[in-house]
Amino acid sequence: xxxxxxxxxxxxxxxxxxxxxxxxxxxxxxxxxxxxxxxxxxxxxxxxxxxxxxxxxxxxxxxxxxxxxxxxxxxxxxxxxxxxxxxxxxxxxxxxxxxxxxxxxxxxxxxxxxxxxxxxxxxxxxxxxxxxxxxxxxxxxxxxxxxxxxxxxxxxxxxxxxxxxxxxxxxxxxxxxxxxxxxxxxxxxxxxxxxxxxxxxxxxxxxxxxxxxxxxxxxxxxxxxxxxxxxxxxxxxxxxxxxxxxxxxxxxxxxxxxxxxxxxxxxxxxxxxxxxxxxxxxxxxxxxxxxxxxxxxxxxxxxxxxxxxxxxxxxxxxxxxxxxxxxxxxxxxxxxxxxxxxxxxxxxxxxxxxxxxxxxxxxx
Ligand SMILES: [Zn+2]
Numbered sequence: 001x002x003x004x005x006x007x008x009x010x011x012x013x014x015x016x017x018x019x020x021x022x023x024x025x026x027x028x029x030x031x032x033x034x035x036x037x038x039x040x041x042x043x044x045x046x047x048x049x050x051x052x053x054x055x056x057x058x059x060x061x062x063x064x065x066x067x068x069x070x071x072x073x074x075x076x077x078x079x080x081x082x083x084x085x086x087x088x089x090x091x092x093x094x095x096x097x098x099x100x101x102x103x104x105x106x107x108x109x110x111x112x113x114x115x116x117x118x119x120x121x122x123x124x125x126x127x128x129x130x131x132x133x134x135x136x137x138x139x140x141x142x143x144x145x146x147x148x149x150x151x152x153x154x155x156x157x158x159x160x161x162x163x164x165x166x167x168x169x170x171x172x173x174x175x176x177x178x179x180x181x182x183x184x185x186x187x188x189x190x191x192x193x194x195x196x197x198x199x200x201x202x203x204x205x206x207x208x209x210x211x212x213x214x215x216x217x218x219x220x221x222x223x224x225x226x227x228x229x230x231x232x233x234x235x236x237x238x239x240x241x242x243x244x245x246x247x248x249x250x251x252x253x254x255x256x257x258x259x260x261x262x263x264x265x266x267x268x269x270x271x272x273x274x275x276x277x278x279x280x281x282x283x284x285x286x287x288x289x290x291x292x293x294x295x296x297x298x299x300x301x302x303x304x305x306x307x308x309x310x311x312x313x314x315x316x317x318x319x320x321x322x323x324x325x326x327x328x329x330x331x332x333x334x335x336x337x338x339x340x341x342x343x344x345x346x347x348x349x350x351x352x353x354x355x356x357x358x359x360x361x362x363x364x
């Protein structure tokens with residue numbers, strides 16, 4: 001007994017010495033283990049059905065003649081039938097974008113207009129802005145896009161302009177009256193409000209992009225509350241809520257809002273890493289809300305769409321995401337049915353965005 005203990009103590013000591021000799025210090029950013037898992041791999045570089053990307057931004061080079069040709073060539077490779085360019089602006093700049101993109105490819109682009117908050121304190125701002133939007137739709141815009149500056153970085157002389165500022169009511173009402181959707185992006189991922197420490201899932205992002213750290217006012221919850229007020233107040237306006245309302249990590253909560261508000265739908269720009277880490281829950285969510293989910297990507301990097309296709313279309317397991325600061329974890333496919341895929345890829349968008357040419361998509 002005594003001898004046995006002595007031997008086991010020596011073995012423990014020996015292995016401890018071995019470990020310390022070979023121990024390494026390594027930062028989280030350097031640790032990129034290659035998976036040794038051997039499972040079927042079904043990468044997808046072109047979507048199974050033609051799709052509408054409802055969340056894209058093209059300005060500058062993307063809107064020159066050569067730029068547009070290149071965008072179309074990349075869209076064709078991805079099987080992207082229609083790109084919704086949310087950076088249309090308003091007035092003359094909108095007309096330029098419409099001319100540059102839609103003149104030669106009328107069916108391949110939809111352009112959404114953006115309001116200005118300049119002079120929001122002027123008494124005529126509410127009507128003036130709604131009227132300008134009506135003119136923008138007449139000029140060829142197919143919807144309204146609200147950037148996240150509303151609620152966070154838009155100010156009037158008295159302070160922050162809230163998402164539910166009543167001076168914007170005529171604008172929301174006008175969109176409903178004209179039958180065009182409002183794609184609205186409010187806030188940031190909730191993790192940006194949490195302490196920047198080792199327990200924060202976005203620790204790396206906040207290290208690489210310290211400007212994204214948010215503190216206090218307005219809180220994540222406050223921004224949710226303000227946007228919900230708008231959706232409730234304007235039941236005849238369709239809102240496409242960007243980035244799954246930054247709630248893709250809590251699909252039960254998002255489901256609650258979808259149940260409460262029949263005039264909202266959601267798009268999946270920049271959040272595919274969340275459905276991809278909960279394939280069973282996410283698949284059930286996509287099945288239940290198949291009429292209320294739209295394909296969107298946001299950042300225009302064609303090869304990154306492959307990951308979206310793979311999550312939506314395949315049953316692959318434990319494959320990588322492309323940006324560690326968003327997600328250090330690996331993803332799993334949802335293996336959606338063709339019926340659900342068609343809705344998410346194009347049917348829902350074609351129903352909600354006027355002027356989309358249905359001949360670009362399979363019939364039935
Ligand atoms: Zn965007």
